[in-house]
Amino acid sequence: MRVLVAPDAFDGTLTAPAAARAIADGWLRRAPDDQVTLAPMADGGHGFVDVLHVALGGELRVLTVPGPHGAPTPMTLLAHDGTVYVESTQACGPQLAGDGDPERGSSRGVGEAVAAALAMGPERVVVGIGGCATSDGGAGLLAALGATADVPLDAGPSALDGLTRIDATAAAAAARGVELVVATDVTTVLLGMFGTTNVHGGSRGLDEDARQRVDRVLDGYVDALCGRTPAERRVADAPGSGAGGGLGLALMHLGATRRSGIEVVAEAVGLRDLAGAHDVVVTGEGAYDFSSREGKVAHAVAIVAGEAIRPCVVLAGRVLVGAREMRAMGVEAAYAVVDLVGEEAAVRDPAASLSTLATRVARTWSF
Numbered sequence: 001m002r003v004l005v006a007p008d009a010f011d012g013t014l015t016a017p018a019a020a021r022a023i024a025d026g027w028l029r030r031a032p033d034d035q036v037t038l039a040p041m042a043d044g045g046h047g048f049v050d051v052l053h054v055a056l057g058g059e060l061r062v063l064t065v066p067g068p069h070g071a072p073t074p075m076t077l078l079a080h081d082g083t084v085y086v087e088s089t090q091a092c093g094p095q096l097a098g099d100g101d102p103e104r105g106s107s108r109g110v111g112e113a114v115a116a117a118l119a120m121g122p123e124r125v126v127v128g129i130g131g132c133a134t135s136d137g138g139a140g141l142l143a144a145l146g147a148t149a150d151v152p153l154d155a156g157p158s159a160l161d162g163l164t165r166i167d168a169t170a171a172a173a174a175a176r177g178v179e180l181v182v183a184t185d186v187t188t189v190l191l192g193m194f195g196t197t198n199v200h201g202g203s204r205g206l207d208e209d210a211r212q213r214v215d216r217v218l219d220g221y222v223d224a225l226c227g228r229t230p231a232e233r234r235v236a237d238a239p240g241s242g243a244g245g246g247l248g249l250a251l252m253h254l255g256a257t258r259r260s261g262i263e264v265v266a267e268a269v270g271l272r273d274l275a276g277a278h279d280v281v282v283t284g285e286g287a288y289d290f291s292s293r294e295g296k297v298a299h300a301v302a303i304v305a306g307e308a309i310r311p312c313v314v315l316a317g318r319v320l321v322g323a324r325e326m327r328a329m330g331v332e333a334a335y336a337v338v339d340l341v342g343e344e345a346a347v348r349d350p351a352a353s354l355s356t357l358a359t360r361v362a363r364t365w366s367f
Contacts, residue, residue, distance in 0.1 A: 001366050003027060004274050004310075006039040007284035008297035009047040010317055011131070013350035016040035016047045017054055019284055022351040023315060026358030027282075031366035037278065039269045041297045043185040044243075044261020045130020048087040049078045055268045056080045063116050065109035068092045068134050069100035075113050083124040084117035086110070088244050089131040094204070097133035102205035103214065104156035105134040107247055111144025114251075118174055125178055127251060128261055129244035130185030133204050135197055136160065137190065137218045137225075138250020145254075146170030149224070157214045166224045172254055180256035183264040184243035185296070189236065191219055196242025204245065218246060225253060262300040271304050280365055281305040281312045284354070288316035288334050290325070302330035313365060315357055317346060335361050 005027070007019040014022065020038040027036055042051040053060060058080030067073040073096060078085040091109030110127070117125045134140070136157045143153035147168040152159045188196050197218065201211040222236045235241060240258040241249040252258060266272070275281050283301040298314050305312035314326070314334035326334050337346045337353050340360060346353045 001031065001034045001280070002278040003034050003036045003366070004039060004278040004281045005036060006041050006269070006271065006274075006281060006301050007315070008041050008043065010284070010286040010350060010354070011046060013286070013317070013347070014354065016042055016051050018351060019354060022354040023282060023284065023358040026355035027362045027366070030359045030362035034362075034366055037274060039271060039274055041269065041271075041283070041301065042128070042261065042265050043130055043297050043300075044128040044183040044264070045185045046089050046093065048128035048130070048183070048261065048265070049076055049085055049090070051265055052080075052085050052268055053078050055265070061116070061120070063113065065091050065112040066106070067096040067109055068105035068107070069098065071096070073109060075109070077113065077117055079120060079122065082122055083126060084120055084122045086113050086117050086125065086127045088127060088129045088247055092132045092134045092244070094131065094133040097205065101156070101158075102133065102135065103158040103210055105136065105204075106140035106154045106156050107132070107134045107136050107138055107245070107250075108140035108144045108154040110244075110247060111141035114141065115145055115174065118178055122178060124181065126181040126183055126264060127247070127256070128183045128264075129247050130261060132244040132247065134247075135201060135204055135206065135214050135245035137221050137246030138244070138248070139221065141247060141250045142166070142168055142171045145174045157217050160217045160221050163220055163224050168225065168253065175254045180251060180254060181264070182240065182243070182248050182251040182256045182258050183261040184240040184248055184258060185261050186243050187239035188242035189239065190222065190242040190246050190249050191215060191236055196245055199242075200245070222249070260300070262297055266300065266304065271301070272308065275304050275308040275310055278310065281310050282315060282358075282361075283312060284315040286317045287320060288314050288318070288326075289320035298331070299329055306330045311365075313361060315354065315361060
């Protein structure tokens, strides 16, 4: 039997390559004669560069950039065949936020990484966005590329209060002649009830009052950056403009086109061809729930498996949808690590726990 293992990272516990290895090891304990292919995935957020390096090879470049609150932070770029890949969460992910004030978190580090990528002379720069702790509309990124304003752009959203003027000419010039692509994990817009601050602000540490303040400040930021007319502000309503707390907006203002992060990775991995060449597709993520529909790996892998007329099985830390809902999402069955080994064991040894679950699942799905 041929088994394709294509999981996302289990955030906070396992990288996507580590999760793929754990699933494969457990599966082969039960079915040692099966042919298991590893294809770790990412959605533009955590693990984006790591997964692409596994799939494509290429040259890794390490640099140091400021984190969301200024601490020096190591970051890795991937150069392959004229394209440089940047993973924004390495510079402004929640693992770097600590106890810092979320209203002062800056995306400047992402901008410095993009500047370094542009300096490498590529034909294309792809910026993966997902899992960011900043909410500054990408103002810090623009500052790192040379934009100026009448308030500091790289001191977080609170510093943008009172902003009336931005000159992004230098930032646009820095990106001229290079194809920019923003690979997002969500399609969230920037502003309003369904905008990035109100939808994702809580996970970035913003309470309800702070979310209202930041959304108001970002509305003024859009006026200064794009203009006041509906036509000028249209980019703020574009799908993905709110990704990464507004990094999507900043990059699209510089001319970037938006793509689904999982689509970028799926193309690099050759996921469609791989799915068709295997008998069953196994994917996974930390929590399989209704949010998995929105640009997440498990849902995207299930769609590809369905197109290839192959069953898709999900292994997750937790499963929070019922059988009817998961089948509507293209998944035949989903299994939870915590249901098998308990939460304590799952946290203490996540790789062994996931491997144990894979052994159990292989009893049902290997033939």
